[in-house]
Amino acid sequence: IFVSGISASFILLVLSLVLETQALTPTHHLTTTDVARLQALLSQPFTDLKSAYYSVVGLSKLGISVADAATCRFIKSNLDPSSVESLFFAAEASQALPGCEIPVSNDTRDLLLATVSEDSTASQIHQSVSALSSLGLPLASQEVVSALKARISKEDNVLTIILALQTASRLSQQAELGEILEEIEDLAARLDDLGGVYLQFEEGLEATALFVSAAYALSDHVDMEPPIDQVIQLVNSIFSKKSWDSLSEAFSVASAAESLSSNRFHVPIIVSAQGPAAISHSQPFLRLQVTNVLCKPLSSASVLVESATATSSKSAILSQAPFTLREYVGVFELNFMASQPASGYYQFSVAIAGDSRFVANHVELKVKVSTRVSINNMDLSVVDKDQSIGPKTTRVEYPAKAKASFMADSHQIFAMTFQLVDETTGVELTPHQTFVRLHNQKTGQEVVFVAEPDSKNLYKFELDTTERKTEFDSISGTYALYLMVGDATLENPILWNVADVVLKFLDEEAPSTIQAKTLYTPKPEIQHLFILPEKKPPTVVSNEFTALVLSPFLLLLILWFKLGANISNFTLSPSTVLFHIGHAAMLGLMYVYWTHLNMFQTLKYLAIIGSFTFLAGNRMLAQKAVKRYSNCFIFFFLVCKKTLFFFPKNSVYWPISIRFDTSAVFFFFNQCRIFILLCVDLIVTLLCAKHNLLNIDNFIFMKNNKWETYNNL
Amino acid sequence: MSNSVISVISRFLEEYASSTPNKLKVIDAYLLYIMMTGALQFLYCLLVGTFPFNSFLSGFISCVGSFILAVCLRIQINPQNKGEFLSISPERAFADFLFAHTVLHLVVINFIG
16 A cells, blocks of 8 residues: 555656646636627626626726716615615725715714724625725724734635735735735635646635635735746636626626736736638748737737747757737737748747746647648559550549540459649648549449558559459449548648549359448347246146155055054043144144245244144153153152252252153253254344345245246245 | 075064064154155156256155154164163154154245245
């Protein structure tokens, strides 16, 4: 365990180092449509003061000002001067609206000042301080700081500390905000890292976004860099959700976006290619959009290609080449085709400089350079197998088709050679797909072969009719020959009907019509075969054997009669009679068990009848024994000695009625012992069975008076 | 050779008839009956097949078990063996015989299906 733990931690350490050395870029960011959606959500008509606050202040954070007199009237009319929360919403919203003033009375001011104390909740303190600051009223910063500190020490949860940070950013800069500033670091440590990509609070998106806006607001206020080094992971978490459930969530995302785009320390940048990152002769410019998280272009940035290497050959094409900015569009572009790259994929390493605040300003991009292909020197020929007649080659130019059709039978080979070159540079290309397709127009058959290039990049295709007859199903006829050329880096994939080829196969054993492969027809139905009952012997045989098996009983009776066995000694004492009745009852119970009962019921009845029979039988046998040994003094003496040894006279083991039947008593005690042990054993077995610790199915064979084949056992 | 076998057998039968007490002969007749019943069951199984195999097994084991218990009873009752069974009186032997048979029949009826 320890070794695996150590090796796991070592691997994790190595991995983390590797991950840190790679520059992390945001995987999730808001696009312009997302920003528009956020704006639309915040622009919804508001129903109360709270939603008005979220809308107005949220839109102002997105840079959109709502200059609407109706909004100002709405705020003023819905204001409740006796509630701190209402004052907070109204004050903040009115500050975002130009020319909207909230009338303040002395009572309002006193109410707000009174709320600043240790007994109010953090949100109340935040709301009153913000309202005081927005309304331009004086406040005692030191009091606020001490109230906040007391609050944080009482309630240590994330939202309290975030509100404290927000509040502290509204206080004067002379106040002692050092301790509250330290809370940023502690709170940042509480963020959960998800796979190194996301960093968020377990309380959710809103808490994370509010933390970001609060931390940067306070850091800007005191002009100290916040100790947040995983800004990109925060960006991923906050901007991964593209549709928001509530106004408060949208508001928190908008304020986080605003603080991340305009704070003094960390500005994450988003670099994305405009359209697909593909370059060709018709489209020689690589265009990049460089924006902040709110999708606003960054004017002060300068974009530079640090290196561009081909992925296949790893040779560097460009180094330290700058992008130029197209002013009106806000897009950076680079004419990559000017460096005349060969077609293929290139790995670009782009650096964005211009502001020391930029975070994630090294981006890796994969750029595709595509080209047009042209086919040169397409030569078709029919070669004799024994090489006796020289080949006749026909040259075909793309996109024309060969005028004459070519004939090939079993003695000949049809051959095709061609070259694929780049249209502009003339460099030989080897695209991924070079197929030769033969299509029989009459039957609809098509066979596809691959044309392979040789060492000099010359493509060759040979068709030997005898070798390939299985693919064609030996069907002779006219086949249209197509050449298909395709690749991801080709702009003009080619499907060219080059010629018609008449193929003659020797043995025409194929069927005249070809049936399409019936893959999806219904299969024959499977008829379920129920288990046939086992073959039983005829009833006559069974009956005969039953009689045969019962016949030895007659033999027994005859033998006993001959031996003179009799029941003359049968005493009619009650115990004897009862014993025989009990014994008969037990045998009857066996029969009833066979026909009706299960093991548990049988044992229940058996216990009752059995104990009764046992007592009666014990009595009876004891009497018999006494009768037998009543004349034997020595035995009596011996038995007395034994019983005296084991059973003292005044012990409980001496039942009064058979006090003199000493041997019987001894016998009784032993019998009891054995019987009790056996009973205990049986009871334990059955309890186990009842509680499914044993397989009770083995006890039950006849269910519903039907045979269960013993195969189920 | 065969002569001596026949003479041994006849002598054995004579001794048996004369010296064994009646009680033991009764038990011996019972043993013979049990054995024949078991043998006939086995014959049926050989000839006709083992279709309800559990029934066959239960019947056969019933015969075998009864035979064994009867043999035990015979041994314990035999007055010539009294020295080895001092603590077990014939009545006790018979009571054990009955009790063991109860258990055997319980199992047999359970298994017969």
